[in-house]
Amino acid sequence: MNPNPPKPSPRGASLVEAIVAVGVMALAVPLVLATLVQSGETGLSSQAETRCSWIIPACMDELQATRDGNAQFLDPTQPGQAFPPSGDVWVLAFSNDGRTLGKISKAEYEKGIKTLTNQPVRYLATLKGTPATPKPGVTPMLRVAITLEFPAAAPAAKRQKIEFHTRMP
Secondary structure, three states: OOOOOOOOOOOOOOHHHHHHHHHHHHHHHHHHHHHHHHHHHHHHHHHHHHHHHHHHHHHHHHHHHHHHOOOOOOOOOOOOOOEOOOOOOEEEEEOOOOOEEEEEOHHHHHHOOOEEOOEEOOEEEEEEEEEOOOOOOOOOOEEEEEEEEEOOOOOHHHOEEEEEEEEEO
16 A cells, blocks of 8 residues: 555646636737737728729829810819819719719718718729929929728728829829
């Protein structure tokens, strides 16, 4: 017979082990959730950057059509004329696949818009043209700023933005 039999090991976890486990979980769970949120935002940004190759040329085509008098959504303008009129915004709505859905009002732009003509809106493009500094002997140009904003359903202050700048006569 063994005079000192082995003591049975305690079953379960001590209070210290339980507190350490809860502490580790309290740190790990928010980090995992933050990573998931960040990856979702990165995905939205990537989609927006991809759609820019369709949306920005569509905006420029519409701006050129305003000069030619045959714009589909925007008011006619003259070469060298700044746009939009003071106190107004020119905003075009686009679907998830980059199709132009139409122009939206200033109020819709400020609060956000989910659908237009019964189609979901994902992106908004704000258009603004201001006179560039004139140079002698050079055709007067406008500085054109096109800002792609997403998601369209969010209020204006909470949207992510990608800005593009160019010039046009």
